[in-house]
Amino acid sequence: MEFGWGKMMMSLSVKISLKSYNVSRENGVARYVPIGTLALILVFPLFFAGATAVEHRETYTFELKWGNYGTGYGEFNNPYDVAVDNSGNVYVADTYNHRIQKFSNEGNFIGSWGSLGSNDGQFRTPKGVAVDAEGNIYVADTKNNRVQKFQVEPRV
Numbered sequence: 471m472e473f474g475w476g477k478m479m480m481s482l483s484v485k486i487s488l489k490s491y492n493v494s495r496e497n498g499v500a501r502y503v504p505i506g507t508l509a510l511i512l513v514f515p516l517f518f519a520g521a522t523a524v525e526h527r528e529t530y531t532f533e534l535k536w537g538n539y540g541t542g543y544g545e546f547n548n549p550y551d552v553a554v555d556n557s558g559n560v561y562v563a564d565t566y567n568h569r570i571q572k573f574s575n576e577g578n579f580i581g582s583w584g585s586l587g588s589n590d591g592q593f594r595t596p597k598g599v600a601v602d603a604e605g606n607i608y609v610a611d612t613k614n615n616r617v618q619k620f621q622v623e624p625r626v
Contacts, residue, residue, distance in 0.1 A: 536577030541567055544579040550597040555605055555622075563599040563609065568592070570599055570609055588614050 537546045547566035554560050558575035569584035570593075584593045598610030607620040 534577055536573065537562075543582065544571070544573075546571075551599050551610075553599045553601045553607070555601045555607075556603070561599045561601065561607060563596045565595050565597055565612075568594060568596065570596065570607070583620075584609075590618070591620075593618075 537544060537549065539545065539547065541547065545567075546562065546564050548564075549562050550565040551563040552560055554575070559580065560573045560575060560577075562571045562573065564571050564582070568586040569582050571582040572580040574580060584591060584596070586592065586594060588594065592614075593609065593611045594613030596609050597612045598608075600608045602608070605622050607622065609618045609620070611618050
């Protein structure tokens with residue numbers, strides 16, 4: 471924040487970043503490519519006598535989608551969240567199939583894990599997935615009221 475004593479102005483700059491992957495209620499995953507930047511700059515005179523807003527929006531170009539409704543590999547029943555690891559693999563919280571599915575960044579199915587239940591590695595409506603810098607995967611296991619952490623084991 472800046473305060474200018476001469477003009478008695480306060481300015482606030484906010485930058486918003488959107489995920490380039492998005493899940494839809496149509497049981498699919500879509501990837502968008504951002505073009506440009508998004509910035510919102512608000513300038514408020516002191517005591518809020520007036521306001522000026524300048525807005526620059528990103529433009530997204532549709533690139534790829536995958537998945538349909540179902541219970542098979544690569545199919546979804548209410549995909550709720552996505553995360554991308556350092557290798558570009560995409561993890562999808564497949565909420566009502568009670569699992570996490572893993573795809574290449576081109577949408578090719580790699581694997582999945584989880585089933586309905588409350589034991590370790592099982593889920594009840596997972597609604598969040600995240601990947602940290604070390605590649606650990608965190609799942610918000612919503613109806614079990616917990617977060618589970620998974621380490622990806624390399625194939626031998």
